[in-house]
Structures are given as C-alpha cells and as structure tokens.
Amino acid sequence: MLLAGIPERDCGVIIMLKGKRVTLRGVELTDVEEILKHFNDLEIRQFLGEAIPIAKPEEEEWVRSTWAQRREGRAHVFGIEFNETQQLIGTCGLHAISPIHRSTELGIAVWNKDYWGKGLGTEALRLLLDYAFNQLNLHRVWLRVIEDNERAIHIYLKVGFQHTGRLRQCVFKQGGYQDLLIMDILEDEYHKE
Ligand SMILES: CC(C)(COP(=O)(O)OP(=O)(O)OC[C@H]1O[C@@H](n2cnc3c(N)ncnc32)[C@H](O)[C@@H]1OP(=O)(O)O)[C@@H](O)C(=O)NCCC(=O)NCCS
Numbered sequence: 001m002l003l004a005g006i007p008e009r010d011c012g013v014i015i016m017l018k019g020k021r022v023t024l025r026g027v028e029l030t031d032v033e034e035i036l037k038h039f040n041d042l043e044i045r046q047f048l049g050e051a052i053p054i055a056k057p058e059e060e061e062w063v064r065s066t067w068a069q070r071r072e073g074r075a076h077v078f079g080i081e082f083n084e085t086q087q088l089i090g091t092c093g094l095h096a097i098s099p100i101h102r103s104t105e106l107g108i109a110v111w112n113k114d115y116w117g118k119g120l121g122t123e124a125l126r127l128l129l130d131y132a133f134n135q136l137n138l139h140r141v142w143l144r145v146i147e148d149n150e151r152a153i154h155i156y157l158k159v160g161f162q163h164t165g166r167l168r169q170c171v172f173k174q175g176g177y178q179d180l181l182i183m184d185i186l187e188d189e190y191h192k193e
Helices: 029-039 042-047 056-071 120-135 150-158 187-192
Strands: 002-008 012-018 022-025 076-082 087-098 103-109 140-146 162-173 176-186
Touching (some): 029 056, 076 120, 087 120, 120 187, 140 150, 140 162
Antiparallel strands (some): 022 076, 076 087, 140 176
C-alpha cells in the first residue's frame, strides 16, 4: 500500500490509501452529486439500516463533518475511487475511534451497484484494516451488519472478522424485524491472517 499526503482543497492534508484497483481518499464537496445519484437507492440504504432520503445540503454537511471528525481524531472517512477511471464508487470509514480502548467501528458502502461483485469492496476493506492496525495502531475493529446482508457478511468473514454478538429484532425493514449482528477483529488476529 502506498501512503501519500496530498493537499485537499478545503481541509488541509489527508492520507490517500492506494491499492491495486481502488484508492481510498478524502471526500470532497465536488463528490456530493455523484454520491446522491446512488445513495438514495432503497436497495443500498436498507442495508445501512435506514430509508430516509438525503438532500444535497445534508450531504454537503456530512462531507464537511468528515473533515472535522478527522481533524479531531474521531473518525477517518474515505471515498472509494476505482483506479481505472478515477470514478468514485463508494465510501467507507473508521468511526467512533477511541484512543483509550484503541477501537473503532468500521463502515463501508460500494453504493454504485454497477461495481458490485468485482472484488472492489473486499480490496477497500483490506486497505481500511491495514490503515487501522498498521497506521493508527488500533487494537480492535468492529462493525454492525443486518442479518440478511449475506454479501457483506461474506466479505467480512473473508478478511478475518468473527461473529461476536447479535442484537435481536433491532432493525425494522421492509415490514419486518431483523437481527443486527456484531462482528469484530483484534490486532493479533489481523496480524496472523
Ligand atoms: C457489501 C458490499 C460492500 C460488497 O462490495 P462488493 O464490491 O460487491 O464486494 P466484493 O465484490 O469484494 O465481494 C462480494 C462477495 O460476496 C459474495 N456474494 C455475493 N452475493 C452473495 C450472497 N447472496 N451470499 C453470500 N455471498 C455473496 C461474492 O461471491 C463475493 O465473494 P467472493 O469474492 O469470495 O466470490 C457492497 O455490496 C455494498 O456496498 N452493499 C450495500 C451497502 C452495504 O451493505 N454495506 C455494508 C453494511 S454492513
């Protein structure tokens, strides 16, 4: 993985995580249009646990909030860019970073469905884990996933996450309740992979 400090127009210097087929980079206000083309798709949003539409000013506010959270060390949010075309195809990040417990909650969405099933989500996940354990020196990365999200669960298991908990009937979607699964990976498990 190549690390490069690149100047970001609006918010100082950010880290860029370069993989073979995708690059993780900061999100910018100029990305909002592309994000909104896909992010209000119900199929995507139902996997993220809510179906409330998002408007342009709200998305811009979210982008700005990612800069503030990064400056404060609370979260590192990235856009997932497809190297071949430099198109933004998703977003991912490490949230609720705790310097005391050295833990973080991981989130990912390849929200452009044309890019599903090409191994790009898995590559983005691996870049994020490498960043969490080898750059931020974190001890534990955890996540929440709705029980019917088989695609996501498959890639989480593939990169080394384990099932560690289940919140029963935690999410209401499409007229019924679903359990929310907790998965995590510890630093020694990551380094053994
Ligand atoms: C989950 C997500 C990030 C996966 O991204 P992706 O780029 O499609 O993932 P990849 O192509 O790297 O891998 C997909 C894997 O799922 C497998 N898969 C596809 N459908 C599946 C299913 N129904 N059950 C189990 N595995 C499935 C594929 O075979 C592939 O595994 P393989 O490479 O071992 O064959 C993407 O689908 C997404 O963003 N979904 C909507 C938002 C979301 O669910 N985010 C996660 C919230 S917890």
